[in-house]
Amino acid sequence: MAVVTQSRLWRGVIEEYRDRLPVTAATPVVTLREGGTPLVPAPWLSEQTSCEVYLKVEGVNPTGSFKDRGMTVAISKAAEEGAEAVVCASTGNTSASAAAYAVRAGMRPVVLLPDGKISGPKLAQAVVHGGVIASVQGNFDDCLRLARELAETYPVALVNSVNPYRLAGQKTAAFEVVDDLGDAPDLHVLPVGNAGNISAYWLGYSEYTAYAADNPGPAKRRPRMWGFQAAGAAPFVHGGPVSAPETVASAIRIGNPASWDLAIAARDDSGGLIDAVTDEQILAAQQELSGREGLFVEPASAAGVAGLLHYSRTGRLDAGQRIVVTVTGHGLKDVDTASAYYGEIRPYVVPAQADAAAKALGLA
């Protein structure tokens, strides 16, 4: 299909950053116009931390998480190579994204999900996009091993973040941050699960930085990278794989991260850290984001904010820094966890009559 639009709206990460991505004129671009996400100032977090804090809101991507940035590149390359089916292991968001992009490219999406561990909305996404769904008797790490084995032996392309095209697409988020701010921030904070995203941001910041005098990049410097895991699924903090990862933040419930070496390099080369926050801190941060900043994110997405607040409150965050925190996925991805945290919802029951309603609601 010929692309006829003259729209000046955001064209998706491949067209916006084509010269920095592994695509050619022969690559069929499979896009839902992902990326171009808002960098939203966070006044409450800025006040709490005495810093200038921005949130990179990835929940506004087409399937509700940052996974779409990598999927547009991975599926476009799979299409170029003639793939007819793709496979991924997922805690929910990768499968939602893979299914959407695969059907758009006319491919069969095969998704491997840990038995009973996927939120209803994420499962629904895989279903409505026509995913071939396997409920695997095991955890995410088992699913990923199985996905790799299937892709090795059978005619199906692997689109997990071990596929380098995924990270190539995801690095565009760092480009966007620099394009918005005019330079890299002092500090970039984000959740860490399979560790693809922290690796991709570091790749993006590095590529966008002027190393060669004759080829100056848009950024003059790179940020320190701070990653936060859930305490029950924190292999980087323990220094090795965790066999039975457990956390309410299902998108980072991963015990054996695929991008181990890249994430360690991002941490160390940037002078950063990877630490853990408790589920309680994650849920409290999720609530603060909703109640103070007006942004509803899924639990895993709040891990970076939880970590930033924790470091600030324990006196380990220098004031005056410019900070970007990635909030990775939309709150509507997991409404059950959020609702449970708030407890029973007790609305004011009012008559359909203004005076009485105003009285009951404290307006009169």
Ligand SMILES: *Cc1c(COP(=O)(O)O)cnc(C)c1O
């Ligand atoms: C995938 C995902 C993460 C974790 O990203 P990794 O690249 O696996 O470290 C965090 N939050 C959300 C919402 C995700 O979908």
